[in-house]
Amino acid sequence: MENQNRFQDFIKNIGEKISNLTTLEIKTIVGDYVVDGKDQVAPRSDAEFKVIFSKIDLIDGDMTTHFSTEMLNDRYEWLRNFHASKEARGHEIIAENINAVKSLIELYKSQAG
Secondary structure: OOHHHHHHHHHHHHHHHHOOOOOEEEEEEEEEEEEEOOOOOOOOOOOOEEEEEEEEOOOOOEEEEEEEEHHOOOHHHHHHHHHHOOOOOOOHHHHHHHHHHHHHHHHHHHOOO
8 A cells, every 4th residue: 555655646746747847948049148047038238139939838739939030031040940950859858758757657667566
């Protein structure tokens, strides 16, 4: 019975952690900026920056990408491609994390048996 309770606590803990990881944000930033303690990006005083920002909802699979207007210029095509590769890698990381959680659950089940 103790193993069953520990397993349920383990699953509950994973569930709580996963619920906190429902959004993946990908930021590509060009220019003079500062990052505060909460990972918020802001331009330095009297400076400008350009950004490509993507937000992926891991539950629904919805993805939104925002571009600074100038980033749509052909000059920044390489940077848009770079950002797109980061988005693709983000999807790979999500799949890897899901598989890791599954493996942990299976390992715990086999040990708790």
